[in-house]
Amino acid sequence: MQRLSRIATSAIVALVVLLAVTVQPLAFAIEARAQDDARTAEEAGAAADFVLGLAADRSFNALYDWIHPEAHAVVPRVTAVRLFQQVYEVAQAGRGRVTGVRLIEWTWEVTGKTYPDAAGVSYEQPYAEDGEEKLLREVDVPRPT
DSSP states (O other): OHHHHHHHHHHHHHHHHHHHHHHHHHHHHHHHHHHHHHHHHHHHHHHHHHHHHHHHTTOHHHHHHHSOHHHHHHSOHHHHHHHHHHHHHHHTOOOOEEEEEEEEEEEOTTTOOEEEEEEEEEEEEEEEETTEEEEEEEEEESOOO
């Protein structure tokens, strides 16, 4: 009985050591991924804020440089810049502000390509409609798939 108890104790100790060796690094990996995701979301928010600033400054040529490279293949610079100019002029759009960021999976319908770690950026942007001040609120742009 005592021998069985020592074997059971040894087995339990071995199991605990095995779990400590495998689970602890896994916990560190999960924590590191969460920290990386937080850093990535923070960086995406800063980039979105920068882009909203370019739009507010009416720096549409520079704004075009920040759109996704695949969009460059579909939308020529002159077309995008003119569209930005028209939309911002008509809407009398003000300076937008980022209200949140979360990492999402997103598929661009134009190409069908899926991005597993896209940044869904929520933002608010003031504009005018019929002389009345309004606030556009967008949540999780681009939309998750």
